[in-house]
Amino acid sequence: MKCPYCGEPDTRVLDSRATQDSSAIRRRRQCVSCANRFTTMEKIEEEPLVVIKRDGRRELFDHGKILKGLLLAGQKRNIPLSRWEELVGELELELRSSYVKEVPADSIGDIILKKLRKIDEVAYVRFASVFRQFPDVEAFKAELDEILKETGEEGQEPG
Amino acid sequence: MKCPYCGEPDTRVLDSRATQDSSAIRRRRQCVSCANRFTTMEKIEEEPLVVIKRDGRRELFDHGKILKGLLLAGQKRNIPLSRWEELVGELELELRSSYVKEVPADSIGDIILKKLRKIDEVAYVRFASVFRQFPDVEAFKAELDEILKETGEEGQEPG
DNA sequence: TCTTTACACACAATATATTGTGGTTTATAA
DNA sequence: TTATAAACCACAATATATTGTGTGTAAAGA
Numbered sequence: 001m002k003c004p005y006c007g008e009p010d011t012r013v014l015d016s017r018a019t020q021d022s023s024a025i026r027r028r029r030q031c032v033s034c035a036n037r038f039t040t041m042e043k044i045e046e047e048p049l050v051v052i053k054r055d056g057r058r059e060l061f062d063h064g065k066i067l068k069g070l071l072l073a074g075q076k077r078n079i080p081l082s083r084w085e086e087l088v089g090e091l092e093l094e095l096r097s098s099y100v101k102e103v104p105a106d107s108i109g110d111i112i113l114k115k116l117r118k119i120d121e122v123a124y125v126r127f128a129s130v131f132r133q134f135p136d137v138e139a140f141k142a143e144l145d146e147i148l149k150e151t152g153e154e155g156q157e158p159g
Numbered sequence: 160m161k162c163p164y165c166g167e168p169d170t171r172v173l174d175s176r177a178t179q180d181s182s183a184i185r186r187r188r189q190c191v192s193c194a195n196r197f198t199t200m201e202k203i204e205e206e207p208l209v210v211i212k213r214d215g216r217r218e219l220f221d222h223g224k225i226l227k228g229l230l231l232a233g234q235k236r237n238i239p240l241s242r243w244e245e246l247v248g249e250l251e252l253e254l255r256s257s258y259v260k261e262v263p264a265d266s267i268g269d270i271i272l273k274k275l276r277k278i279d280e281v282a283y284v285r286f287a288s289v290f291r292q293f294p295d296v297e298a299f300k301a302e303l304d305e306i307l308k309e310t311g312e313e314g315q316e317p318g
Numbered sequence: 319t320c321t322t323t324a325c326a327c328a329c330a331a332t333a334t335a336t337t338g339t340g341g342t343t344t345a346t347a348a
Numbered sequence: 349t350t351a352t353a354a355a356c357c358a359c360a361a362t363a364t365a366t367t368g369t370g371t372g373t374a375a376a377g378a
Contacts, residue, residue, distance in 0.1 A: 002181040004203050005256050009181040013335055015357075022161040022168035027201065027335090028356070039355085042186065042201035044163050093166050172365055174327075186365085187326070198325090 003031035004038055011038075023089075049095060050102040058102070061095070063088055066112070073127040077120050087115055162190035163197055170197075180248075208254060209261040217261065220254070222247055225271070232286040236279050246274055 001011045008031055015028040025042040049061035070084045091111055095103050109131040116124045129140055160170045167190055174187040184201040208220035229243045250270055254262050268290040275283040288299055 001177070001184055001201065001203075004252070007252050007256070009177070015355095016336060017355090018160065018168070020354095025160055025201075026204070026355085037356090039204040040201050041204045042160065042184075042199050044160075045185070045198040045200045093163065096163050175366060176325095179324095185325090196326090 001029060001040060003034060003036060005036040006031060006034040008033040021089075049092070051108065052102055052104045054105060061092070061103070063092070066091070066108075069127065069130070070112070070116075070123070073116070073130075074120060074123040077123055079120060079123070083119065087112070087119070090115065160188060160199060162193060162195060164195040165190060165193040167192040182248075208251070210267065211261055211263045213264060220251070220262070222251070225250070225267075228286065228289070229271075229275075229282070232275070232289075233279060233282040236282050238279060238282070242278065246271070246278070249274065 002009050003011050010032040011029045012032060013027050014030050014037070016025055018025050023044070027040045027042070028037060029040060030037045050058050051061050052058055066088050067084055070087065071081075074084065091108070094111060095108070113124065113128055113131065116127055125140075125144060128143055132139075132143075161168050162170050169191040170188045171191060172186050173189050173196070175184055177184050182203070186199045186201070187196060188199055189196045209217050210220050211217055225247050226243055229246065230240075233243065250267070253270060254267070272283065272287055272290065275286055284299075284303060287302060291298075291302075
């Protein structure tokens with residue numbers, strides 16, 4: 001590992017610790033030549049995860065894009081950014097473990113909705129209104145009624 | 160290091176190799192639980208390198224910004240992208256090894272010009288015309304004359 | 319098509335990173 | 349102001365990653 005100060009490739013590890021969620025390893029290194037110290041991170045080199053859109057076109061799975069959608073749905077709902085990032089993390093893990101390489105966009109939407117519902121119902125409805133592309137106010141209202149009907153059974157998985 | 164497929168934190172290294180320029184280490188890992196394999200990269204966690212602009216304001220050193228400037232200066236000069244990336248890499252190494260944490264923008268410009276001149280004189284002049292903010296055509300021409308005068312003594316450092 | 323380059327895979331010997339423990343400092347939150 | 353969390357530091361015992369060597373394959377360029 002090349003030293004960022006002098007460019008020599010010979011450096012030694014002084015300390016190495018996994019990050020809290022074990023998604024990366026932080027190492028403290030020291031250059032054998034100039035004795036300067038620096039920090040490195042070992043992270044997963046993303047294997048491409050392809051999303052199949054409704055029109056059949058493919059594109060790469062994009063953290064940021066999904067996060068943006070969640071942030072929009074969660075406006076003024078006072079939910080920390082970290083909660084959304086966590087959700088996206090769970091989502092990706094779920095996708096990678098269940099599917100192989102390509103995932104229909106609708107499956108992603110369904111997973112998000114399932115998770116979102118347990119976090120915030122307002123955000124859930126907002127997200128659904130975009131994702132399901134409700135054709136009119138009636139369809140929107142129907143979804144709301146559905147939720148209100150089930151609100152009593154908190155924490156229950158709907159059949 | 161958490162497995163991206165099943166989420167278990169216990170994974171083993173199968174193979175590890177430095178990249179060509181030794182700026183990173185690629186590891187091939189295998190999950191102890193699900194036996195899936197994946198690739199990781201250990202890279203330097205950038206320590207912030209601050210640029211002091213002419214007006215005194217500070218901002219973070221930005222690879223991309225400099226690369227863009229070089230690309231612009233090198234338009235139609237048929238120089239591979241990799242050459243510019245290499246230049247930016249050398250620049251950053253130089254900055255980190257000579258200065259401490261903060262570098263005047265002008266020093267950066269000077270280093271770039273010095274390197275640029277050895278690569279392509281047209282790109283050099285274009286870059287200089289922006290960086291030195293030549294006030295008029297005369298100043299521009301003076302710089303060109305300067306270069307033409309020294310063109311014979313190839314590879315020589317100007318006094 | 320042929321060549322080159324990059325990545326994946328396997329194996330064995332040895333050097334080196336890891337891990338726990340514990341202390342310090344710094345920044346952020348309460 | 350006082351907690352709390354991260355990052356940094358040190359040390360020692362041991363497990364684990366590294367390295368060379370070599371094969372195969374797929375992608376990219378000539």
